[in-house]
Amino acid sequence: MMKTTPQSPSPSSTTAVKAWELRLYVAGQTARSLAAFENLKKICEEHLAGQYHIEVIDLLEQPQLARGDQIIALPTLVRKLPVPIRKIIGDLSNTERVLVGLDLRPRA
Amino acid sequence: MTETHITQTGIVKVPTGIEGFDEITGGGLPQGRPALVVGGAGSGKTLFAMEFLVRGALAYNEPGVFVAFEETTEELAQNVASLNFDLKGLDAEGRIIIDHLRIERSEIEETGEYDLEGLFIRIGLAIDSIGAKRVVLDTIEALFSGLSNEMILRSELRRLFRWLKDKGVTAIITAEQGNGKFTRHGLEEYVSDAVIFLDHRIENQLSTRRVRVVKYRGSTHGTNEYPFLIGKNGFEVLPITSLGLKHAASTERISTGVARLDTMLGGHGPYRGSTILISGTAGSGKTSLAAHFASAACQRGEKCIYFAFEESESQIIRNMRSIGIDLEPWSKSGLLRFEALRPAQYGLEMHLARMHQMIREFEPQVMVLDPITDLMAIGSQTDVKAMLVRVIDFLKSRQITAFFTSLTSGGAALEQSEIGVSSLIDTWLLVREVEMNGERTRGLYILKSRGMAHSNQIREFLLTDHGVELIDVYLGANGALMGSARLAQEASLAAEDEARRQAVERRGAALEHKRKLIEAQVAALQAELASEETEFQKAIEYEKHSDRRAQQDRSAIARMRQAEELSLSKKG
Incomplete structure (x- = not known):
């Protein structure tokens, strides 16, 4: 169900430019990778329906891409758009913190 | 070819190429293992690690990967350019890769479980792309300030060092000196094959850098603090004990010029x-x-x-x-x-x-x-x-x-x-x-x-x-004399000598005089003797003469008396 780049998880992602460009870095299809992707999709559908595009990058297949976004921890979710860039690491299980990280909720 | 040194215990060492350091460690760092380089700010950790890589690439044909957590590639290249290290050139030749890892805590939100596989992948890619034999992680402690989940960090670091060993690369991990602890984040727990301590202290307003091998598992090493310098040719450790007293002694003599x-x-x-x-x-x-x-x-x-x-x-x-x-x-x-x-x-x-x-x-x-x-x-x-x-x-x-x-x-x-x-x-x-x-x-x-x-x-x-x-110097009854005293003493000695010489001369003259006198006396006496002898002869002559006269007289008388001539002449 999870495929590598680029993927369009929702019909709305077919439009050329979305307000939300999200990139999820993982290393192989581990349980944690899958959980992160599931959690991300759920949050996006809930809060950003139709405005987002998720690109999943498997660093085991494209290790050279780790350098560009300064990836150290995995999984890492990078918010490319809207600027500024945000990084959220972990399996995204803590929804509240993901929302804070994506600036969808003000910081406490 | 890499030059290696094998000790009795079988540890293979990799020369760092850092002057003097290989001497005090008996050959360098343990091959295929991570070594910890600890020091305070400005102690030269980064430079030590960088020289290890550069010398490895240049002198031992061992490509290296520098993972920089604090400085950018550009900054690093500038910092070591003064030591004539051409990082860009080495990078272009594929002998050294410098990878800058930036961790900005403010940009990162942590949401649940994660690992550092991204770091592994990056380092792994760099190692594999040039066949690196040497790796530097400078300063991996930056992770502690970038990520908050220390439990995950520690287990991942343990895994990382294990993984580096499995990769067979010789690695240098730099760490900040801790307050009360050896390193700020206790990295010595994970990297314990070799621990090098760099110290930079100021004494009498002059800075002194020292290096000490705190620990070297399975190998003897100099335990002293050795001064080192960061000069225009990079690191220079000055070993003292490793030189030993082995120098050959020449029998050739040279002049002092005097x-x-x-x-x-x-x-x-x-x-x-x-x-x-x-x-x-x-x-x-x-x-x-x-x-x-x-x-x-x-x-x-x-x-x-x-x-x-x-x-x-x-x-x-x-x-x-x-x-x-x-x-x-x-x-x-x-x-x-x-x-x-x-x-x-x-x-x-x-x-x-x-x-x-x-x-x-x-x-x-x-x-x-x-x-x-x-x-x-x-x-x-x-x-x-x-x-x-x-x-x-x-x-x-x-x-x-x-x-x-x-x-x-x-x-x-x-x-x-x-x-x-x-x-x-x-x-x-x-x-x-x-x-x-x-x-x-x-x-x-x-x-x-x-x-x-x-x-x-x-x-x-x-x-x-x-x-x-x-x-x-003049040595005499009055001790050693020098300077004008020596000159004066020499002068007075000369005068004494002269006086003695004159005294002898005088005595000689007197003796001569006396000899002449005695000779004169002898001559006078001899003359006297001679005259007496002459007198005596004359007396004898006279006596003989008178005797003859008396006989003649007696003969004449006898003739006059007509006496027997013969008998008289027999008696006379």
């Missing part, structure tokens, strides 16, 4: 490669002897390096010309090189390193250090002695004859050299000032000279317009 002094030193001067110390109070002529020594070396066609701590080159040349030693031609022809600088310009280690460096560059046969006591201003006696031990060991290993001067301050025991280096010295000359009859004169003697019969005499040390002259 013929009489050579005579005092067993007739032929000191041995090549020996260490000569001249100590004396201010103005005792130490520098003049040193100049003789330097000049004699140049005359032999040898190269001499002259470290002057008190006078500039032109001042020494001018002053020595006044006593008839012209050093300028040697300086111009390049045989003589002056290095005049104030001791306080650098710390001891820097001085030592500069000496090392210059000696290696210039390759002299003779070295003058004038005076060693000035170094006391920048270090404790122990430090200076330790430094001089290293200098002497270094010189001996290169068969360089060294001439040190040492200033004895007034009141101090002359036989005690200020720095306590006497035991390191092969030939020790002492110039002592003698105050007598309202003047000061200099007396030179040999306190010791290893391996040769040497004079035990004090010689008067004169500075003339044709250099140093050593003159016999």
